[in-house]
Amino acid sequence: MPDSEQSPSKKERILDAAEELFALHGYDGVTLRQIAQQAEVDVALASYHFGKKRDVFEATFLRRAQIINDLRLKSLQQMQATQGDSLSVEDIVTAFLKPIQALQMNANPGWQNYCALVAYINSSAVWGKELMHRNFDPLVNRYMTALRQALPNATPEKLHWCYHYLSGALTLTMANTGRIDRLSEGRCHSDDFQTAYDLMIPFVTQGMLAVCGD
């Protein structure tokens, strides 16, 4: 049963609605009834398909997580194929950020909502971080390995803190909160992902070299 060119099933509509609402208001700021209403579906259907409310949230998170991981893995491998086996810091940072930039510039609004959802989970202090650890950290460790090779004199501690800063800048950008629009009085736009990521690459690259370089 091909699902291309086909209106999304009710099950998928529930995840679409959950994706948007959870990203905007967080886990506790959304009710199953709001999700059902936006998906034009009965309240009980979410429980039937996914179980408890937390399972709805997890299903929303898991639906696209593997796709992002695959894109980022391919991005790193392709960079290694074209640039040789020893990558520069800029190569690694570029490989890490470009897939996210492409997703957020995508016409499909689902990916924008999903990126904001991941940002919400990443900056959440409670149970959400366990989801991040299980689903994203294995891939992040591949990038950490590449960084260790590009910066052989750096301590693991410094490398992790540098990734932490990258993660923070990336998270706030993915969250797409509109803060920069206000602060810059309209000169910058939260959804100008072209500029956001193109400038983030040299920023993070030189930051890492400053902290971890020889």
Add this chain to the structure above:
Amino acid sequence: MPDSEQSPSKKERILDAAEELFALHGYDGVTLRQIAQQAEVDVALASYHFGKKRDVFEATFLRRAQIINDLRLKSLQQMQATQGDSLSVEDIVTAFLKPIQALQMNANPGWQNYCALVAYINSSAVWGKELMHRNFDPLVNRYMTALRQALPNATPEKLHWCYHYLSGALTLTMANTGRIDRLSEGRCHSDDFQTAYDLMIPFVTQGMLAVCGD
């Protein structure tokens, strides 16, 4: 009526409890009854003192906002007094980050909770950002002015994006989520603010110079 060396009033206990719980679970993840229970106070007292639930949240946010602004303003002025009128990028970044580092390393746990609360608001996509704009952006603009002088060839757009990256790295650090502990398998600690901010300064400084330097 002096309030030093005096056990905190019930009104203050409510704000202390709200500070901790809102920082941990977000606005919708906390009920007035939970706040009242932690403050060992009746439910209705929060409404009596502050009004609606949103007013409790705003009061929690406003209680310490001006103190942070004053500290940061003094920090910038002191840097200008000692370093002369033309500050380096590193001076400005240092003046911006050091007060927060001091607050989070403070023995008073209230400030740690408050820093996490500010991080929550800053990465929230909804009404919270208005609070940030009104209470923090005036001070941030003073720092932006200093940065414009230190980087005269940078466009305002690039400068704002650089501050955005700084803000992201800072927000994730203030949030103190424990993510870095997991990813680094115990090598780094979210609450090692000494290392966190000492490394953030060169990271952000060189990032800004790379994007906005000549």
Add this chain to the structure above:
DNA sequence: AGTTAAATTCAACAGCTGTTGAAAATCAAG
């Protein structure tokens, strides 16, 4: 068409939510 399973809705539940008006307690001042 008939049968079986899956998908979807309906109806209802016990429990919790923010909020408020009245009662009670505490405090300040004469």
Add this chain to the structure above:
DNA sequence: CTTGATTTTCAACAGCTGTTGAATTTAACT
């Protein structure tokens, strides 16, 4: 102590919450 104001509690409200079991519709297959 009496008075009046402020603070704190009590009790209750209407409305919303997640969840579930039964009923109904839709789909799949013979």
